[in-house]
Amino acid sequence: MIETERLSHPAAMEATDPGEPLDDIRILAVSEIPSPASLRERCQIDAVAQKTVRAGRRQIRQVLSGEDRRLLVVVGPCSVHDPEAAREYARRLAVLAQKFEDALLIAMRVYFEKPRTTVGWKGLINDPGLDNSCRIGEGLELARALLLDIARLGLPAATEFLDPITPEYIVDLVSWGAIGARTVESQVHRQIASALSCPVGFKNNSAGDVAVAIEAVLSARRGHQFLSHTREGRTAIIVTAGNPDCHIILRGGKNGPNYLPAQVDDACRALAKAGLTERLMIDCSHANSGKDHRLQLTVGEQLASRIGEGDSRIAALMIESHLVAGRQELGDGTRLCYGQSITDACIGWEETEQLLQLLYRSAGRRRSTGG
């Protein structure tokens, strides 16, 4: 009976080539790279960097819970494409982080993985040569070495986790992680967040739906069991405890910004309904600024005045900033302006200093009035 049914199916009646391969039809090449364990061995975290990461994670956790009343500011380039420019940015930011430390907790955006709407350069880890040669092993080495240098400056690093294999190579040097608007609904990314040792922020999705970010937080707080790789690069079942240090990020959506007071009210009502702390991060960039870097300043100024008036629900801000304002086309990668973004436009260094100064005053005022 079963045999008759199988034979009468149209696919079974077609003439097929018994030699036609059934897998690897579209794979052009496979090249192994060193395991996370071997990269960690070659580029070891030292005592100073360990201290930065431990303190960074603890302080970020305390700001998110409200125990530490400072404002967390995740600020830095949209993406790192030139590690030397990122090092210079980090040295400058480390000075400001110290100067403003009584009211601001500053972490540097050190973003190596770019999720693309369709296609485009996918970040330093994927393509360190900026020429589509995609030497990912080299990208991971560069990323780890840069994170180590930044941690040695005492500056906590923040990054987006996009590829499920990447975290094991770098996570011990990361103080805060993001799951982006394009992956917030992905079970795979929620599972990764449940395993990460650092606090994690989930963006609302590109359509502007905040509920999916709250669902992501609820999911990542729970333990999961899923397939991944060990530090030695073997396939394994990973069992996680769940990550209690997760929060949402308002980044605007297709219908425009979502940082206005009524929208923060809505988001906080939804957080309370889900049993979560009414504290969140607001992204001054992306759909909150219509990707116009100059508007980030307007958004930042408005938020600074609300923080100064005592709005304690705004626990954190995100700002895209680089040494030079604006953005440039990657082209063939040979004529790039030093310190300017090749992904989204960023505010420049001078504006960054001014905005941080303003946020410092506002966060200080909020703190002194008990907000």
Ligand SMILES: O=C[C@H](O)[C@H](O)COP(=O)(O)O
């Ligand atoms: O933050 C960077 C970008 O907004 C994100 O990677 C999407 O970029 P794209 O829409 O240019 O692909």
Ligand SMILES: C=C(OP(=O)(O)O)C(=O)O
């Ligand atoms: C890609 C990013 O943001 P979003 O996911 O909000 O588009 C980003 O912060 O670099």
